[in-house]
Amino acid sequence: MKLHAMPFNVTEIRKDFPNLDVEVYGKPLVYLDNAATTFKPQSVIDRVVAHYQTETANVHRGVHYLSEKATASFEAARDKVRRFINAEKASEIIFTRGTTESINLVAQSYGRHFLNRGDEIIISEMEHHSNIVPWQLLCEEKGCILKIIPINDNGEYQVADFEKTLSLKTKFISLVYISNSLGTINPVAQIIRLARSRNIPVLIDGAQAVGHQPVDVRELGCDFFAFSGHKLFGPTGVGVLYGKEERLSRMPPYQGGGDMISSVTFEKTTYNVLPYKFEAGTPNIAGVIGLGAAIDYVQSIGFAAMMEQENDLLDYGTRALQNIPDLRIIGTAKMKVAIFSFVLPWIHAHDLGTLVDEEGIAIRTGHHCTQPVMKHFGIPATSRASLSFYNTREDIDRLVAAIDKARTIFK
Numbered sequence: 001m002k003l004h005a006m007p008f009n010v011t012e013i014r015k016d017f018p019n020l021d022v023e024v025y026g027k028p029l030v031y032l033d034n035a036a037t038t039f040k041p042q043s044v045i046d047r048v049v050a051h052y053q054t055e056t057a058n059v060h061r062g063v064h065y066l067s068e069k070a071t072a073s074f075e076a077a078r079d080k081v082r083r084f085i086n087a088e089k090a091s092e093i094i095f096t097r098g099t100t101e102s103i104n105l106v107a108q109s110y111g112r113h114f115l116n117r118g119d120e121i122i123i124s125e126m127e128h129h130s131n132i133v134p135w136q137l138l139c140e141e142k143g144c145i146l147k148i149i150p151i152n153d154n155g156e157y158q159v160a161d162f163e164k165t166l167s168l169k170t171k172f173i174s175l176v177y178i179s180n181s182l183g184t185i186n187p188v189a190q191i192i193r194l195a196r197s198r199n200i201p202v203l204i205d206g207a208q209a210v211g212h213q214p215v216d217v218r219e220l221g222c223d224f225f226a227f228s229g230h231k232l233f234g235p236t237g238v239g240v241l242y243g244k245e246e247r248l249s250r251m252p253p254y255q256g257g258g259d260m261i262s263s264v265t266f267e268k269t270t271y272n273v274l275p276y277k278f279e280a281g282t283p284n285i286a287g288v289i290g291l292g293a294a295i296d297y298v299q300s301i302g303f304a305a306m307m308e309q310e311n312d313l314l315d316y317g318t319r320a321l322q323n324i325p326d327l328r329i330i331g332t333a334k335m336k337v338a339i340f341s342f343v344l345p346w347i348h349a350h351d352l353g354t355l356v357d358e359e360g361i362a363i364r365t366g367h368h369c370t371q372p373v374m375k376h377f378g379i380p381a382t383s384r385a386s387l388s389f390y391n392t393r394e395d396i397d398r399l400v401a402a403i404d405k406a407r408t409i410f411k
Contacts (some may be wrong), residue, residue, distance in 0.1 A: 027360030077292030117143030180333030183339030238287030
């Protein structure tokens with residue numbers, strides 16, 4: 001994927017995001033919850049509104065003007081996704097409700113059809129619950145065995161840890177690219193190469209990856225790649241499942257009805273071609289079109305500039321938080337993005353989150369849908385500040401000041 005180079009001015013960039021102008025308790029908002037969802041640029045908001053104002057119609061089967069216009073916009077967005085992740089064909093791009101549904105689709109369609117009793121599925125200790133529970137459900141139904149790659153106390157695992165988990169019984173691998181609770185960037189490319197040499201399919205949970213770095217699914221070589229629009233500055237309720245055509249074509253439908261059919265009789269139903277075979281019912285048309293606009297926006301900025309800004313925030317934020325007495329950062333991998341999970345020994349994460357909220361600062365508190373991670377570190381929860389390219393050093397300074405104020409209250 002080509003990285004666009006252009007002058008980066010964070011002050012001007014922030015003007016693109018109307019949510020950043022919000023005040024909280026009379027104070028300017030500092031939004032540090034980007035791992036939960038990202039803000040939307042005005043261009044995405046305008047595109048969704050324009051769809052509802054000028055081209056509201058259902059897609060694909062209408063012959064009238066509005067339906068054809070909406071269909072063209074919808075399918076143009078599919079091709080934008082294809083190019084964004086460098087998939088070979090638009091037919092390999094399936095629209096879903098989000099990463100969670102994308103993973104469930106693969107577990108229920110591929111897993112039910114191709115996995116059998118005694119087969120092993122590999123995930124890691126740092127997975128989001130959405131990449132644990134679907135495989136547990138499949139294991140309960142099919143008698144498969146779930147194998148876990150352990151993490152170390154830096155919140156990372158090595159390729160050697162994966163190789164120890166691998167066996168002749170391994171039939172599927174599903175791993176997170178970037179941890180939502182630790183920020184760790186995992187060595188998925190090396191793992192995919194090892195899996196391909198054994199013809200083991202690999203799914204990558206890319207929910208946190210797509211908003212931080214370029215993704216090239218053909219270079220990675222993964223069989224499936226899942227992500228959500230709202231983590232990429234797009235609308236909620238829309239996601240993507242990329243799948244290699246040779247995998248998808250052999251998989252049975254996940255749901256029935258709507259565009260996924262070719263013909264229906266009481267004797268037999270035949271199914272539509274890819275990708276529509278996996279897109280039952282009326283899709284989130286406005287969400288898909290909005291996702292296309294989000295991709296346009298990201299490409300107008302360029303990942304080179306975005307990553308440079310975020311790497312600066314990672315370095316600055318790490319130093320700033322390390323200087324707070326007694327604060328412990330959870331997740332200190334050598335390769336990570338600007339996600340900071342941390343604990344203070346005498347302040348519960350929820351109390352800290354409430355106190356910093358009173359200072360106009362939005363962070364996330366809890367287990368972040370990664371309870372096995374919390375168990376590994378022997379803690380019930382963390383406070384998490386997750387940054388994006390529109391954040392600033394000043395945002396981090398305000399977070400540190402708010403934490404210091406909370407410390408004085410609890411000491």
